[in-house]
Amino acid sequence: MTEETRKQSNARLVAKLMVAVVAMFVFAVGILPPMYDAICDITGLNGKTASEAADTSGAQPDAERTVTIQFLADTDPDMVWDFKPNVFSVKVHPGEIRQVDFHVRNPSQRVIVGQAIPSVSPGQASPYFKKTECFCFNNQELAGGQEADLPLIFYVDPELPKSVTTITLSYQLYDITGADAEDPELAANY
Amino acid sequence: MGEHHGPMKGVKRWILATNHKDIGAMYLWFSFIMFLTGGFLAMIIRAELMYPGLQLVDPNFFNQMTTTHGLIMVFGAVMPAFVGLANYMVPLMIGAPDMALPRLNNWSFWILPFAFSLLIIAIIQSFLGIADAPNFGWTFYAPLSTKYGPASTDFFIFSVHLMGISSIMGAVNVIVTIFNLRAPGMTLMKMPLFVWTWLITAFLLIAVMPVLAGAVTMMLTDRHFGTSFFDAAGGGDPVLFQHIFWFFGHPEVYIMILPAFGIVSAIIPTFARKPLFGYASMVYATASIAFLSFVVWAHHMFTVGLPLAGNLFYMYMTMLIAVPTGVKVFNWVATMWRGSISFEVPMMFAIAFVILFTIGGFSGLMLAITPVDQQYHDTYFVVAHFHYVLVSGAVFSIIAGVYYWLPKWTGRMYNVGLAKLHFWSSLIFVNLLFFPMHFVGLAGMPRRYSDYSLQFADFNWWISIGGFGFGLSQLILLWILIDICFRKKGEAVSDQVWDGADGLEWTLPSPAPYHSFSTPPVVK
Ligand code: HEM
Ligand SMILES: [Cu+2]
Numbered sequence: 001m002t003e004e005t006r007k008q009s010n011a012r013l014v015a016k017l018m019v020a021v022v023a024m025f026v027f028a029v030g031i032l033p034p035m036y037d038a039i040c041d042i043t044g045l046n047g048k049t050a051s052e053a054a055d056t057s058g059a060q061p062d063a064e065r066t067v068t069i070q071f072l073a074d075t076d077p078d079m080v081w082d083f084k085p086n087v088f089s090v091k092v093h094p095g096e097i098r099q100v101d102f103h104v105r106n107p108s109q110r111v112i113v114g115q116a117i118p119s120v121s122p123g124q125a126s127p128y129f130k131k132t133e134c135f136c137f138n139n140q141e142l143a144g145g146q147e148a149d150l151p152l153i154f155y156v157d158p159e160l161p162k163s164v165t166t167i168t169l170s171y172q173l174y175d176i177t178g179a180d181a182e183d184p185e186l187a188a189n190y
Numbered sequence: 191m192g193e194h195h196g197p198m199k200g201v202k203r204w205i206l207a208t209n210h211k212d213i214g215a216m217y218l219w220f221s222f223i224m225f226l227t228g229g230f231l232a233m234i235i236r237a238e239l240m241y242p243g244l245q246l247v248d249p250n251f252f253n254q255m256t257t258t259h260g261l262i263m264v265f266g267a268v269m270p271a272f273v274g275l276a277n278y279m280v281p282l283m284i285g286a287p288d289m290a291l292p293r294l295n296n297w298s299f300w301i302l303p304f305a306f307s308l309l310i311i312a313i314i315q316s317f318l319g320i321a322d323a324p325n326f327g328w329t330f331y332a333p334l335s336t337k338y339g340p341a342s343t344d345f346f347i348f349s350v351h352l353m354g355i356s357s358i359m360g361a362v363n364v365i366v367t368i369f370n371l372r373a374p375g376m377t378l379m380k381m382p383l384f385v386w387t388w389l390i391t392a393f394l395l396i397a398v399m400p401v402l403a404g405a406v407t408m409m410l411t412d413r414h415f416g417t418s419f420f421d422a423a424g425g426g427d428p429v430l431f432q433h434i435f436w437f438f439g440h441p442e443v444y445i446m447i448l449p450a451f452g453i454v455s456a457i458i459p460t461f462a463r464k465p466l467f468g469y470a471s472m473v474y475a476t477a478s479i480a481f482l483s484f485v486v487w488a489h490h491m492f493t494v495g496l497p498l499a500g501n502l503f504y505m506y507m508t509m510l511i512a513v514p515t516g517v518k519v520f521n522w523v524a525t526m527w528r529g530s531i532s533f534e535v536p537m538m539f540a541i542a543f544v545i546l547f548t549i550g551g552f553s554g555l556m557l558a559i560t561p562v563d564q565q566y567h568d569t570y571f572v573v574a575h576f577h578y579v580l581v582s583g584a585v586f587s588i589i590a591g592v593y594y595w596l597p598k599w600t601g602r603m604y605n606v607g608l609a610k611l612h613f614w615s616s617l618i619f620v621n622l623l624f625f626p627m628h629f630v631g632l633a634g635m636p637r638r639y640s641d642y643s644l645q646f647a648d649f650n651w652w653i654s655i656g657g658f659g660f661g662l663s664q665l666i667l668l669w670i671l672i673d674i675c676f677r678k679k680g681e682a683v684s685d686q687v688w689d690g691a692d693g694l695e696w697t698l699p700s701p702a703p704y705h706s707f708s709t710p711p712v713v714k
Contacts, residue, residue, distance in 0.1 A: 014291070039616060076423065
């Protein structure tokens with residue numbers, strides 16, 4: 001190989017390798033996260049629940065079976081609200097529609113907008129946990145000192161795998177005051 | 191390669207270095223300095239853990255020590271040492287005049303001191319009590335590193351970007367050199383295994399360093415630019431971070447061990463005076479390990495709540511990796527079988543590597559069993575596992591390689607008596623340091639805490655003694671290197687150096703001339 005052809009073939013190889021480098025970066029930042037979200041959406045693997053109301057038609061209560069539903073309510077360190085479920089656990093028959101309320105209080109002097117993010121454990125139960133109404137579908141605004149009972153109406157799909165006898169629903173409450181105004185795209189995620 | 195000239199004079203020789211030996215030497219010295227720095231931080235960790243309770247440092251400072259220790263050792267000590275060896279040895283082994291892209295080579299080295307200055311500035315600030323250094327572990331899980339990371343996390347992010355660029359440039363250079371600069375007759379299947387393992391390592395680097403860069407970039411935008419890749423509040427998921435990190439992280443651990451396999455595969459045949467047993471199977475085993483390393487990452491995440499099918503898949507895949515790894519171990523043993531073995535210092539380290547690395551492989555197999563990993567995860571058992579494969583594995587192989595090629599580099603034999611002392615004290619202390627960690631781990635001592643419950647006290651005292659002993663032993667190596675490199679001590683060696691050694695590097699004079707093969711050798 002002459003010096004010239006060697007230089008050319010070096011440059012070609014470097015170019016190919018750089019394409020691979022860029023492709024892997026794009027893969028990590030641009031492809032993996034949406035792919036992960038899509039997989040989790042379909043399978044419910046990371047315990048995320050549907051962000052839209054489920055329709056209630058056709059859920060026949062199954063009186064033979066009881067499932068325990070436990071509730072957890074936590075606040076993000078930056079969120080000053082008090083937040084707790086009014087009952088910590090309920091027993092339901094799959095298919096049966098239930099309402100539970102969560103109590104929130106804004107102890108500060110100012111208006112705060114909160115957003116609750118639900119998560120279901122075990123993850124495999126999350127596609128079967130159907131919410132027909134939830135305060136987590138929208139953000140919530142409380143004036144300083146105001147309190148409220150926020151409703152959650154849900155049922156458990158009778159198709160829930162037999163191995164699951166207890167489902168834990170956990171909410172993490174975030175302070176998103178100002179976020180929706182500044183960043184419509186971010187707000188659309190909620 | 192027209193005009194022949196010697197090295198430039200003075201400091202310019204190093205700053206403007208494009209010669210593969212100069213750059214290789216700088217990489218190796220840089221790596222050794224980082225090894226001592228990271229080791230110093232480990233001494234603080236072991237001093238604190240010598241007794242239960244808090245005596246020297248507060249927990250936050252302790253976490254900064256473990257974090258920086260891990261980062262410096264992985265990215266500053268082990269990886270640059272292998273790149274240094276590649277720079278020095280690959281051209282010699284394939285009969286090339288230099289690396290294919292000498293200027294790129296200069297860049298990839300000189301970025302490193304800047305990258306690590308950032309981390310070291312952070313840790314110095316912490317020593318002076320000015321600001322916290324990164325304190326979230328070398329794995330920098332979100333949201334610890336995003337939402338709760340100290341201000342210096344941004345130093346860390348930038349530092350990782352720089353290291354990544356450096357590694358990618360190094361890898362590109364190795365690949366181009368191996369593909370385009372082999373001497374006539376040096377077919378792929380005639381390449382020494384060190385060249386093969388480095389070729390595959392370089393492809394791993396190209397595949398996963400951009401993913402690491404992507405992970406820290408997403409951290410950066412989550413921290414400062416309002417994205418929510420890893421923040422549940424904005425629709426993201428912290429578990430995604432772990433997937434991305436370990437998609438990089440598991441191939442990364444093989445980046446740190448494949449070149450070690452290559453070094454050991456060069457040393458053992460020399461001192462067993464037999465050709466390497468199963469050369470072709472070694473090549474295929476290396477390639478399959480590299481391939482499998484992309485489908486096992488979630489064995490670091492057995493406790494995050496993966497579905498059963500996922501846990502099973504990653505468990506079986508992880509166990510599958512043990513098969514090609516076992517092929518290698520058997521090949522090394524078969525190479526020694528009925529050889530006429532002599533125990534020179536490189537061979538002592540290589541044999542210790544084979545045995546101790548295998549212990550680390552076995553604890554890896556235990557960790558691969560999903561149901562028991564629920565207990566072992568995040569305990570000292572994991573710490574024992576990865577220190578067996580990384581310290582008595584990767585680091586021992588690097589030391590073995592240095593003792594093996596140092597006479598070729600300098601033209602003189604180092605102080606063998608001291609080197610044997612270095613070997614025996616390292617061997618004894620490394621086991622005193624890491625073996626009891628298996629037991630305290632199985633008994634439930636969690637990793638990454640500055641304190642522990644009383645029942646672990648005596649073991650930890652011994653572990654700390656092992657730690658101090660191992661740390662001090664490395665000063666023997668420092669002295670040996672100063673003695674031979676700067677004080678120019680030691681008897682002149684022949685070109686062959688080791689009577690059983692085989693390969694192009696031993697056909698060159700000792701010390702190897704400044705310009706390697708100006709006319710390519712012909713390989714039959
Ligand atoms: C037979 C081969 C191996 C198997 C089956 C194996 C398996 C595992 C498993 C299952 C874990 C996760 C443990 C846990 O966190 O609960 C682990 C951790 C680890 N392994 Fe291995 N491993 C092997 C070889 C290696 C090698 C060759 C290296 C590096 C040279 C390595 C480096 C590490 C590191 C650094 C960690 C801990 C990462 C961290 O959490 O900080 N392993 N290994
Ligand atoms: Cu791994």
